Amino acid sequence: MNIAAIKDIYEYNYWANKLLLSKAEGLSAEQFSQATSFSWRSLRGTLAHILDGEHGWRVIFQQGVAKFDVLVGAQFADAGAMRERWLEDEAEMWAYLKGVSNADLQETITFDDSGWTVKRTLWHCLWHVVNHGMQHRSECAAMLTDFGQSPGDIDFTVFLYQRDG
Numbered sequence: 001m002n003i004a005a006i007k008d009i010y011e012y013n014y015w016a017n018k019l020l021l022s023k024a025e026g027l028s029a030e031q032f033s034q035a036t037s038f039s040w041r042s043l044r045g046t047l048a049h050i051l052d053g054e055h056g057w058r059v060i061f062q063q064g065v066a067k068f069d070v071l072v073g074a075q076f077a078d079a080g081a082m083r084e085r086w087l088e089d090e091a092e093m094w095a096y097l098k099g100v101s102n103a104d105l106q107e108t109i110t111f112d113d114s115g116w117t118v119k120r121t122l123w124h125c126l127w128h129v130v131n132h133g134m135q136h137r138s139e140c141a142a143m144l145t146d147f148g149q150s151p152g153d154i155d156f157t158v159f160l161y162q163r164d165g
Contacts, residue, residue: 001123002102010097012159013054013130014090020047020140021086023149024079031147032078040136043143045073047082050133050140055089057129061096061122066113 024032024043033044040046048071056068076082105123112118141151152158 001105001127003097003100003105006100006105006123006126007097009127009130009156010093011163012156013133015159015163016137016154017050017086017090017133018083019151019154020137020144021079021083023144023151024140025083026149027079027144027147029078033073036143036146038139038143040073040139042073043140043147044076044079044082046136046140046143047079048073048076050136051082051086051089053132054093054129057125058089058093058096060111060125061109064109064111066111066118 024047027043031043033042035041036043038046040049052068052071055071056066059065059067071085076085100122105121105126107122108119109122109125110117110119137154141154144151
């Protein structure tokens with residue numbers, strides 16, 4: 001893995017997030033927070049979980065301490081408020097990635113997670129953030145489709161078609 005590839009998948013990650021948020025902004029407040037059968041209970045809860053994961057991992061990369069479950073759905077009245085917070089986190093992640101080298105990607109990072117020490121290769125963790133988000137974005141896409149706001153295809157190759165023509 002190299003930093004150019006990491007930046008490509010992060011560009012895709014943020015493209016897909018924004019696509020879902022744009023569709024979520026077309027929902028009523030009731031639909032946005034309506035209970036579903038998915039693991040994070042609602043579209044709002046699932047989107048907040050993705051955002052919290054991205055935020056939490058970035059804190060690990062920068063500070064070496066796991067801080068998850070900081071951002072929860074109830075903090076966001078609507079998709080617009082969530083978009084604003086997400087844009088802040090995205091800017092912070094891009095600033096972090098700007099300083100990462102190919103050699104850094106191969107390094108082992110060590111962090112504390114609820115009292116136990118975890119050691120992982122940095123690029124594995126960076127990849128995990130995007131992969132984790134994709135799992136939950138597919139759930140969000142299903143919820144949005146049920147609400148009549150399908151985001152359409154959210155595949156990496158669709159992103160590449162749009163980005164590269």
